[in-house]
Amino acid sequence: MGDKSGFNQRLEGLRLNVNALKEVRVHVPTGMAVIPNKEGKRGSLQVYASITTNDGYIGVEEARRGLELFGSELRQEAAANPGKHPNIDLLENIVQSKSRVRTDVVREYSAKPVPESLLRELPVMVKAFGTPFHVYDETGIRQAAKELNAAFSWVPEVDGFGFRNYFAVKALPNPRILKILRQEGMGADCSSSLELQIAQSVGLRGEQIMFTSNDTPASEFRQARDLGAIINFDDLTHLDFFIETAGDFPELVCLRYNPGGLKTGNSILGNPTEAKYGLTREQLFEGFGQLRDNGVKRFGLHTMVASNELNPDYFVETARILFETVRDLSAELGINFDFVNLGGGIGTPYKAEQKPVDLMRVSDGIINAYYNLIENSGLPPLRVVMENGRMVTGPHGFLVSKVLHVARKHKDYVGLDACMANLMRPALYGAHHEITILGKEDAERTHVYDVTGSLCENNDKFAINRPLPEIEEGDVVVIHNSGAHGHAMGFNYNGKLRSQELLFREDGTTEMIRRAETPQDYFATLNFKGSRFSELAR
Numbered sequence: 001m002g003d004k005s006g007f008n009q010r011l012e013g014l015r016l017n018v019n020a021l022k023e024v025r026v027h028v029p030t031g032m033a034v035i036p037n038k039e040g041k042r043g044s045l046q047v048y049a050s051i052t053t054n055d056g057y058i059g060v061e062e063a064r065r066g067l068e069l070f071g072s073e074l075r076q077e078a079a080a081n082p083g084k085h086p087n088i089d090l091l092e093n094i095v096q097s098k099s100r101v102r103t104d105v106v107r108e109y110s111a112k113p114v115p116e117s118l119l120r121e122l123p124v125m126v127k128a129f130g131t132p133f134h135v136y137d138e139t140g141i142r143q144a145a146k147e148l149n150a151a152f153s154w155v156p157e158v159d160g161f162g163f164r165n166y167f168a169v170k171a172l173p174n175p176r177i178l179k180i181l182r183q184e185g186m187g188a189d190c191s192s193s194l195e196l197q198i199a200q201s202v203g204l205r206g207e208q209i210m211f212t213s214n215d216t217p218a219s220e221f222r223q224a225r226d227l228g229a230i231i232n233f234d235d236l237t238h239l240d241f242f243i244e245t246a247g248d249f250p251e252l253v254c255l256r257y258n259p260g261g262l263k264t265g266n267s268i269l270g271n272p273t274e275a276k277y278g279l280t281r282e283q284l285f286e287g288f289g290q291l292r293d294n295g296v297k298r299f300g301l302h303t304m305v306a307s308n309e310l311n312p313d314y315f316v317e318t319a320r321i322l323f324e325t326v327r328d329l330s331a332e333l334g335i336n337f338d339f340v341n342l343g344g345g346i347g348t349p350y351k352a353e354q355k356p357v358d359l360m361r362v363s364d365g366i367i368n369a370y371y372n373l374i375e376n377s378g379l380p381p382l383r384v385v386m387e388n389g390r391m392v393t394g395p396h397g398f399l400v401s402k403v404l405h406v407a408r409k410h411k412d413y414v415g416l417d418a419c420m421a422n423l424m425r426p427a428l429y430g431a432h433h434e435i436t437i438l439g440k441e442d443a444e445r446t447h448v449y450d451v452t453g454s455l456c457e458n459n460d461k462f463a464i465n466r467p468l469p470e471i472e473e474g475d476v477v478v479i480h481n482s483g484a485h486g487h488a489m490g491f492n493y494n495g496k497l498r499s500q501e502l503l504f505r506e507d508g509t510t511e512m513i514r515r516a517e518t519p520q521d522y523f524a525t526l527n528f529k530g531s532r533f534s535e536l537a538r
């Protein structure tokens with residue numbers, strides 16, 4: 001029978017919502033093998049969906065991972081019974097022949113719908129504002145903020161407040177959005193002078209702002225200090241640099257910890273031992289000692305070791321490491337900590353079948369660690385804070401674009417009026433973003449396309465080998481999950497202009513919260529004294 005219970009446990013670990021999967025189509029040399037979503041096939045379906053790369057392939061590395069998921073007993077059974085487990089045989093074949101096959105993961109259309117109210121309004125927005133645009137759903141954003149706050153409502157108050165998420169402004173640096181988040185009780189996590197200005201513009205003040213930067217200029221340290229922000233130092237050398245260039249330390253100071261080999265990172269932030277951020281454990285002892293000796297009274301400890309992480313246990317483990325470090329630092333240096341900041345990085349399900357992070361499970365695990373390591377060690381109450389960006393706004397943003405051309409070459413291409421200057425995650429990380437075609441939400445996904453932008457870069461693709469309904473020129477394409485690290489990463493390469501941003505308000509109306517860039521914006525930096533091309537900016 002093979003190792004069924006081990007197999008099921010490994011499938012469980014994938015945390016996939018199998019109902020969101022329709023089938024996986026594997027392009028084998030003899031034609032197409034389909035793994036349907038039906039009794040007896042669901043295990044293989046999940047394995048194949050999880051190992052298929054975002055650009056729709058299974059190669060040697062993926063096949064090896066798939067064979068690990070099936071497990072050694074099932075592999076032995078497959079070897080002893082030729083033909084009984086064709087999905088295992090195929091993976092063995094890929095490894096042996098060092099080949100790769102194209103694989104299309106087909107999701108159920110309803111699996112990751114655009115909210116109904118927004119879907120109804122999109123045609124009106126397209127007409128009124130033109131494409132492309134990012135639109136953010138206020139209801140969804142507020143809901144996400146409330147869920148995060150509720151999960152951590154147990155956090156004790158220190159200096160008048162308990163849990164706080166300092167929204168990572170870099171994820172969506174639009175003051176209108178930050179204002180909404182401020183109303184939901186969030187602070188701001190800023191990494192630069194301009195982000196500090198955005199936080200200030202919505203009325204955030206003092207310790208409602210965390211300043212986490214690296215390779216920081218003196219002027220930014222001074223700006224953060226003058227605002228009364230909590231400064232989070234990234235390196236020991238920055239402490240002397242601060243004193244020399246900005247003056248005395250504030251009363252409350254935070255240090256960023258890089259736990260190195262204690263923690264494994266992930267593909268976006270990389271392995272902590274290779275990461276440029278934060279102090280080593282030994283440096284923390286030296287740094288906090290130096291701060292104490294320089295009159296600092298209140299202390300915070302921060303880390304940020306992963307981005308877009310879907311495993312809830314990851315955050316519990318991070319909290320445990322920070323609590324242990326606070327315990328050891330307090331004992332050694334005789335100082336008390338106000339807070340630990342677990343960083344951001346709570347992931348969101350970019351793929352329809354991925355399950356979101358269970359915040360209550362994260363919270364329960366952290367409570368447990370808190371009681372064991374802080375309360376039971378007789379330490380004073382410690383605030384737990386975070387600085388998530390993506391999980392708050394990511395799933396509630398949509399990049400809306402029109403199809404300019406449908407081209408049939410060696411493959412079929414859908415060319416949009418948006419490009420990677422509007423959303424570069426797919427090109428930068430090979431990230432997956434779900435796509436809905438307006439008015440064809442329920443149509444069969446009968447075609448396979450590369451969905452492209454217009455940059456002179458072949459990686460300017462929002463999706464590769466993506467099963468979609470048949471697409472025509474003029475169709476409106478909605479790219480999901482653009483609400484974090486989307487518009488913010490925009491750039492002007494190829495003379496492309498950043499798009500407008502819209503807010504779909506709770507009352508059903510739409511508000512422009514950033515206009516599209518104009519040629520005058522693009523040429524503005526040519527307008528300087530002595531320039532021969534100032535007229536381009538007019």
Ligand SMILES: Cc1ncc(COP(=O)(O)O)c(C=O)c1O
Nearest residue numbers: 168304307308344345388389390
């Ligand atoms: C220091 C720091 N905090 C918070 C974040 C926000 O991460 P996320 O949007 O994944 O929650 C980032 C992202 O790069 C970061 O570098």
